[in-house]
Amino acid sequence: MNRLKAIVTGGTRGIGKAIVEELVKRDSLKMDVAFIYNSSDEKANLLKNELQNSENSIMAIKADVSSFDQTQEAVGKILAEFGTIDVLVNNAGITRDNLLLRMSEQDFDDVISANLKSVFNFTKAVLRPMIKNRSGRIINISSVVGIVGNPGQANYVASKAGVIGLTKSMAKELASRNIKVNAVAPGFINTDMTSKLNEDQQNALSSNIPLGRIGNAEDIAKVVAFLCSPDSDYITGQVIAVDGGLTM
Numbered sequence: 001m002n003r004l005k006a007i008v009t010g011g012t013r014g015i016g017k018a019i020v021e022e023l024v025k026r027d028s029l030k031m032d033v034a035f036i037y038n039s040s041d042e043k044a045n046l047l048k049n050e051l052q053n054s055e056n057s058i059m060a061i062k063a064d065v066s067s068f069d070q071t072q073e074a075v076g077k078i079l080a081e082f083g084t085i086d087v088l089v090n091n092a093g094i095t096r097d098n099l100l101l102r103m104s105e106q107d108f109d110d111v112i113s114a115n116l117k118s119v120f121n122f123t124k125a126v127l128r129p130m131i132k133n134r135s136g137r138i139i140n141i142s143s144v145v146g147i148v149g150n151p152g153q154a155n156y157v158a159s160k161a162g163v164i165g166l167t168k169s170m171a172k173e174l175a176s177r178n179i180k181v182n183a184v185a186p187g188f189i190n191t192d193m194t195s196k197l198n199e200d201q202q203n204a205l206s207s208n209i210p211l212g213r214i215g216n217a218e219d220i221a222k223v224v225a226f227l228c229s230p231d232s233d234y235i236t237g238q239v240i241a242v243d244g245g246l247t248m
């Protein structure tokens with residue numbers, strides 16, 4: 001049987017890295033994965049070499065997800081090697097937090113481009129092969145703050161709420177082609193993105209989480225793996241909060 005081919009953006013650290021590892025290693029999936037990164041070649045090569053074996057194919061492609069041209073070029077390279085794309089995980093994201101009064105136009109635009117426009121960029125690039133196959137899975141990483149809002153994160157929240165709207169429209173538009181589109185909304189997950197918070201802030205946050213702990217990247221990766229698997233065949237257009245009960 002042919003191995004399924006996946007693209008994961010922002011794949012060299014945090015949640016993206018955990019997703020790449022889960023898709024490659026999980027026995028029931030064992031996918032060929034191309035991951036997109038934009039900073040450290042060294043980290044990217046390290047991960048590629050760690051996962052590459054005689055049975056699979058792993059690609060590390062450098063691209064800025066907010067650039068339409070770079071993303072089309074990146075997917076072109078992946079298609080030339082993989083031949084098709086079965087799964088797209090739009091994970092890359094940034095924060096540029098500030099109160100609205102102090103938020104610059106640049107910080108607003110950068111966050112919308114990296115978090116929301118990137119989803120459009122990659123989806124456009126993979127649609128033709130998915131439509132041709134009459135099959136595909138697209139998983140967009142949103143955030144629970146895109147559902148409930150958060151002071152000091154207007155740009156980020158707008159981008160993540162936008163990802164939810166985009167997910168639902170894409171799901172309706174692509175359902176007849178058997179392409180399923182879902183969003184995962186992580187709560188508070190322990191990664192570089194959240195390590196900027198001090199211990200008091202972290203304690204205050206976890207005391208509000210019913211399951212009593214901050215999440216880890218693997219908690220998100222397992223749900224993404226489920227959404228890539230035949231077990232989720234009848235799920236599309238959903239936003240799955242993975243947040244220890246924070247936003248129930």
Ligand code: NAD
Pocket residue numbers: 009010011012013014015016036037038039063064065066091092093094114141142143144185186187188189190191192193194
């Ligand atoms: P992270 O900062 O550790 O990783 C983000 C990744 O995205 C990095 O690999 C980075 O290089 C990549 N990236 C950012 N901008 C890019 C660009 N322009 N082009 C290419 N790659 C780019 O963050 P994380 O915590 O692993 O977050 C992953 C996703 O999960 C993000 O979309 C984030 O918004 C979302 N999320 C995280 C949390 C959390 O608590 N950590 C909560 C909710 C949602």
